[in-house]
Amino acid sequence: MQVDNFINTLREKGLNVTYQRILIYNYLQTTKNHPTAEEIYQVVKAEYPSISIATVYKTLETLAEHDLIKKVNPMHDLARFDGDTTPHHHLICSECRKIVDIHDERLDALPVPSNNGFQVNGYRVLFEGICQECLGQITLKADVDSDTVPVTFCGKPGSEASADEDPS
Ligand SMILES: [Zn+2]
Numbered sequence: 001m002q003v004d005n006f007i008n009t010l011r012e013k014g015l016n017v018t019y020q021r022i023l024i025y026n027y028l029q030t031t032k033n034h035p036t037a038e039e040i041y042q043v044v045k046a047e048y049p050s051i052s053i054a055t056v057y058k059t060l061e062t063l064a065e066h067d068l069i070k071k072v073n074p075m076h077d078l079a080r081f082d083g084d085t086t087p088h089h090h091l092i093c094s095e096c097r098k099i100v101d102i103h104d105e106r107l108d109a110l111p112v113p114s115n116n117g118f119q120v121n122g123y124r125v126l127f128e129g130i131c132q133e134c135l136g137q138i139t140l141k142a143d144v145d146s147d148t149v150p151v152t153f154c155g156k157p158g159s160e161a162s163a164d165e166d167p168s
């Protein structure tokens with residue numbers, strides 16, 4: 001949404017048009033990083049030094065409440081904010097917490113659970129993994145220290161270990 005439209009939308013929703021709201025909304029339109037409130041504060045503070053972190057939090061909550069931005073809560077971590085309100089999904093790196101957008105129509109058409117008394121209003125798929133940069137660092141570390149055994153998350157126990165723990 002362009003800033004002109006954003007201002008009109010604020011008016012339509014009966015919200016005050018403030019410089020802080022425009023500044024924060026504008027920044028979220030220019031970044032794909034899904035920043036935290038703290039990161040947003042650091043950026044907007046440069047342009048508007050008297051803004052407080054409390055105002056940033058409050059503004060983000062208000063904009064999210066009115067669906068002008070989206071709140072992403074990845075892996076019980078700090079809330080992250082998304083200027084893109086179109087249906088899309090996310091990949092998150094469990095190492096550096098980078099969030100990447102996934103646009104895939106197949107994910108928009110997952111079967112919605114029914115018969116549980118819930119009215120489902122929407123969903124977002126969050127894939128967890130390790131990004132290319134972090135994968136590169138892990139490989140690099142393994143190269144330096146040749147004694148390091150590569151970490152496997154779903155490896156089966158070795159034959160020796162299973163023989164020791166044989167319950168019979
Ligand atoms: Zn990463």
Ligand SMILES: [Zn+2]
Binds near residue numbers: 034082088089090
């Ligand atoms: Zn996103």
